[in-house]
Amino acid sequence: MWSGFVNGNFAGATEDYDFTIDNLPGVNRYSHILVTISEVTAPPGGADLDVAFLGGATMTVHNVVPQDNGSVIVRLSNNWNGPVNFRLWITVF
Numbered sequence: 001m002w003s004g005f006v007n008g009n010f011a012g013a014t015e016d017y018d019f020t021i022d023n024l025p026g027v028n029r030y031s032h033i034l035v036t037i038s039e040v041t042a043p044p045g046g047a048d049l050d051v052a053f054l055g056g057a058t059m060t061v062h063n064v065v066p067q068d069n070g071s072v073i074v075r076l077s078n079n080w081n082g083p084v085n086f087r088l089w090i091t092v093f
Contacts, residue, residue: 002026002092007040007049009085010078016062017078022071024092031066032093035074040087049085057084 002025010017027033039055042048057080065073078084 003090005087005089007085007087009083010057010059010076010080012081012083014079014081015077017076019074019076019088020071021074021088021090024070024072024090027066027070027072027092028068029066031072033064033066033072034091034093035061035064035072036089037061037076037086038089040085049087052087055084056080059084059086061088 006021008019037059038052039057040049041051041053043051057078060077061074062077063075074088
């Protein structure tokens with residue numbers, strides 16, 4: 001089992017987005033993968049986006065497609081009409 005995260009950003013409009021995560025250890029087309037999403041922000045006085053919070057944006061994970069090259073394609077949706085920083089937590093079983 002492996003677990004980790006990657007940060008991303010929705011540019012500003014309500015959108016669907018295909019997000020590719022590369023170089024995941026042991027991933028192939030038979031992998032079982034769990035992906036969750038949350039908004040993230042920087043802590044007061046900080047620069048790194050590492051504080052998850054429940055904001056106004058509703059974001060969803062629709063499809064998770066493991067590839068034989070160790071990558072995963074994730075289809076995401078965002079219903080917020082402004083920029084949104086997000087974090088995907090990935091668990092590979």
